[in-house]
Amino acid sequence: MTATGVRAHAxxxxxxxxxxxxxxxxxxxDGPLALRRTRAAGGEARVMVVGAMSGPLGGDRLALTASVxxxxxxxxxxxxxxxxxxxxxxxxxxxxxRLDVADGAELHWLPEQLISAGGSDLYVTTRVELATGARLVLREEQVLGRAGEQPGRLTSRLTVRVAGRPVLDQELSCGPGAPGGWDGPAVLAGHRAVGQLVVVRPEFADRPPEAQVLGECAALIPLAGPAALVSAVAPDALRLRRxxxxxxALLAE
Structure with a gap:
C-alpha cells in the first residue's frame, strides 16, 4: 500500500x-484479491476471488490476470x-x-456484481484474448449505487479478440461527470443495473445464434466472429441476474 492507494496484482x-x-x-x-481453489467439477478447475480488504478505493490500482x-x-x-x-x-x-484462453481451452468468467457506491470513481477494463478454438462464457454486471444511494462514477470497457481480431470493443460511463445521456432512454433509461454476457464458441462461426429481443430490457446480438453478446438493463441486481x-441457458442449447 502507498500514499496514493493499494497496488495489487493477482x-x-x-x-x-x-x-x-x-x-x-x-x-x-495479492492485497485485496485473495484466490481460493474450490471443489472441481469434472475436468474443470474452479477458483473463487475473495475480497481480503475493502475496495477498490480511490487511488487503488488492482489487476487480475488469468491464463488458460x-x-x-x-x-x-x-x-x-x-x-x-x-x-x-x-x-x-x-x-x-486480462484473460488469455488458448486453442482447445475453456474459461467461464462469472464474478458477482460490481457496485458503484456514492462518491466512488472507478475505471475497470476487461481484455480477453482468445485463440481460434477457444471457448468463453463471460458475465459482467454493474449496479449503480447501493439501496437508496446515488451512484459514483463508473467507467467500464470490455474488449474481446479472437485469433487477434476484435469481435467486441465497448465502453460505458455512468454516474456524476459521465457524458450526458447515460441515464436517458438511449442508454439506461432510468435503470440502475446493467450487464452483458459474452459467449464464444467455435461452432458459432458456421451457425451463429439468431438476433432477438429477450423480454423488454435485453437483446441477443451475434458478433462478427464465433461470438454472441447479450446486453441487458434492469431495475436491480436480482432481475439483471435472472x-x-x-x-x-438459451445460448447453451
Missing part, C-alpha cells in the same frame, strides 16, 4: 493435467459483490482484468 494459470483434469500451477493472490492453456478448463467466480468506494485518497481507482441467466 494471477491464475490453468493447465491440463494429462489425466482429463485441470491443474493450477499458479494461484497467486490448451486443453484446460477454468471457472472463476467471486465470493461476494465488489463494491467501489471513495476511500481517503482522492482520485480514480483502476481495476484491470435476465442474463436465462440468456446463458
Amino acid at each position: 494471477r491464475i494459470v490453468a493447465r491440463a493435467d494429462g489425466r482429463g483434469g485441470t491443474a493450477l500451477p499458479v494461484l497467486d493472490g 492453456a490448451e486443453g484446460a478448463r477454468l471457472h472463476v467466480g467471486s465470493a461476494a459483490a465488489t463494491i467501489a468506494l471513495p476511500g481517503q485518497t482522492k482520485g480514480e481507482a483502476r481495476y484491470d482484468v 435476465l442474463l441467466g436465462e440468456a446463458q
Whole structure:
C-alpha cells in the first residue's frame, strides 16, 4: 500500500493435467484479491476471488490476470459483490482484468456484481484474448449505487479478440461527470443495473445464434466472429441476474 492507494496484482494459470483434469500451477493472490481453489467439477478447475480488504478505493490500482492453456478448463467466480468506494485518497481507482484462453481451452468468467457506491470513481477494463478454438462464457454486471444511494462514477470497457481480431470493443460511463445521456432512454433509461454476457464458441462461426429481443430490457446480438453478446438493463441486481441467466441457458442449447 502507498500514499496514493493499494497496488495489487493477482494471477491464475490453468493447465491440463494429462489425466482429463485441470491443474493450477499458479494461484497467486495479492492485497485485496485473495484466490481460493474450490471443489472441481469434472475436468474443470474452479477458483473463487475473495475480497481480503475493502475496495477498490480511490487511488487503488488492482489487476487480475488469468491464463488458460490448451486443453484446460477454468471457472472463476467471486465470493461476494465488489463494491467501489471513495476511500481517503482522492482520485480514480483502476481495476484491470486480462484473460488469455488458448486453442482447445475453456474459461467461464462469472464474478458477482460490481457496485458503484456514492462518491466512488472507478475505471475497470476487461481484455480477453482468445485463440481460434477457444471457448468463453463471460458475465459482467454493474449496479449503480447501493439501496437508496446515488451512484459514483463508473467507467467500464470490455474488449474481446479472437485469433487477434476484435469481435467486441465497448465502453460505458455512468454516474456524476459521465457524458450526458447515460441515464436517458438511449442508454439506461432510468435503470440502475446493467450487464452483458459474452459467449464464444467455435461452432458459432458456421451457425451463429439468431438476433432477438429477450423480454423488454435485453437483446441477443451475434458478433462478427464465433461470438454472441447479450446486453441487458434492469431495475436491480436480482432481475439483471435472472435476465442474463436465462440468456446463458438459451445460448447453451
